[in-house]
Amino acid sequence: MSASHHPLSLADRLPPPRPLTLAAALVWLLAASGCSIKKMAVNKLGDALASGGSTFSSDEDPDLIRDAAPFSLKTMEVLLSESPDHVGLRTAAAAGFIQYAFAFVQQSADEREASDYTASEALRQRARRLYLRGRNHGLRGLEARYPGFEKRLRADAKGATAPLGKKDVPLLFWTAAGWAAAVAQSKDQPDLIAELPLVEALVDRALTLDGDWNGGAIHGFLITYEMIRPGNTTEAPARARQHYERALALAGGNLAGPHVSLAESVAVAENDRARYESLLQAALKVNVDARPEWRLENLIMQRRARWLLSRIDDVFLPPAKPAK
Numbered sequence: 001m002s003a004s005h006h007p008l009s010l011a012d013r014l015p016p017p018r019p020l021t022l023a024a025a026l027v028w029l030l031a032a033s034g035c036s037i038k039k040m041a042v043n044k045l046g047d048a049l050a051s052g053g054s055t056f057s058s059d060e061d062p063d064l065i066r067d068a069a070p071f072s073l074k075t076m077e078v079l080l081s082e083s084p085d086h087v088g089l090r091t092a093a094a095a096g097f098i099q100y101a102f103a104f105v106q107q108s109a110d111e112r113e114a115s116d117y118t119a120s121e122a123l124r125q126r127a128r129r130l131y132l133r134g135r136n137h138g139l140r141g142l143e144a145r146y147p148g149f150e151k152r153l154r155a156d157a158k159g160a161t162a163p164l165g166k167k168d169v170p171l172l173f174w175t176a177a178g179w180a181a182a183v184a185q186s187k188d189q190p191d192l193i194a195e196l197p198l199v200e201a202l203v204d205r206a207l208t209l210d211g212d213w214n215g216g217a218i219h220g221f222l223i224t225y226e227m228i229r230p231g232n233t234t235e236a237p238a239r240a241r242q243h244y245e246r247a248l249a250l251a252g253g254n255l256a257g258p259h260v261s262l263a264e265s266v267a268v269a270e271n272d273r274a275r276y277e278s279l280l281q282a283a284l285k286v287n288v289d290a291r292p293e294w295r296l297e298n299l300i301m302q303r304r305a306r307w308l309l310s311r312i313d314d315v316f317l318p319p320a321k322p323a324k
């Protein structure tokens with residue numbers, strides 16, 4: 001779900017499924033006898049999947065994409081089993097699993113919590129597994145470029161990320177996004193929560209290398225992350241607002257995600273009902289057709305905005321009635 005601009009948005013595209021052509025290609029690949037030819041074919045198909053297209057991201061039917069995305073994700077994993085160091089496929093798989101988990105699993109968990117807590121918790125556990133699956137693809141991609149990277153990251157996070165360059169920003173971002181999202185669904189797992197400094201090292205390095213990447217995706221992520229950053233200070237809301245303004249500017253105001261992120265993080269933390277409501281209304285006013293490549297992301301974030309507005313009285317006390 002994201003780069004975006006929400007930490008787990010859909011600005012990066014899931015590749016469009018082509019069931020007949022992909023199925024035929026896979027059958028041929030599995031039957032191929034020459035290992036080098038097979039590897040070459042896998043990589044060519046992997047390149048095509050990794051480059052993707054606009055079919056998913058510009059679609060106007062999120063439910064259709066929810067049903068179609070798993071085929072593409074599993075196809076990528078089949079290809080990765082044959083070509084595990086294909087960095088483009090690792091990046092696409094990381095982005096795909098994380099975006100899918102946010103848009104279609106975590107959101108369902110949130111919506112069902114009030115009516116069926118047990119089902120909601122099961123969905124949250126699934127979302128966490130998918131987030132970690134995406135994170136692992138990201139780590140494998142970084143490992144392919146920098147052997148031993150994860151071991152160095154866990155020993156000295158800032159030192160491990162220092163040699164990385166601009167080309168690594170997509171992997172840095174998606175690895176951090178999946179990791180942070182998994183932590184957010186793991187309040188009962190202190191070992192995973194303790195890994196937040198690793199997330200910080202990844203996203204801060206991405207920000208340094210190319211803070212404006214992908215229409216403000218990193219700033220969109222940081223709107224939320226600043227509020228949970230280890231060693232959080234009273235300056236966190238101000239930093240989150242700065243990232244919000246930058247994300248809006250980079251997207252030309254055409255993304256709903258930054259509004260939703262600021263509402264859920266800062267407005268809630270400051271108990272500012274009026275600001276919360278105005279931000280969600282701003283998300284709903286975004287024209288989803290202005291940037292077709294962000295249409296699906298905006299539709300998903302607007303759905304979340306409507307759901308958040310529907311339960312505003314569960315988050316804040318109702319406004320006081322004027323005295324007669």
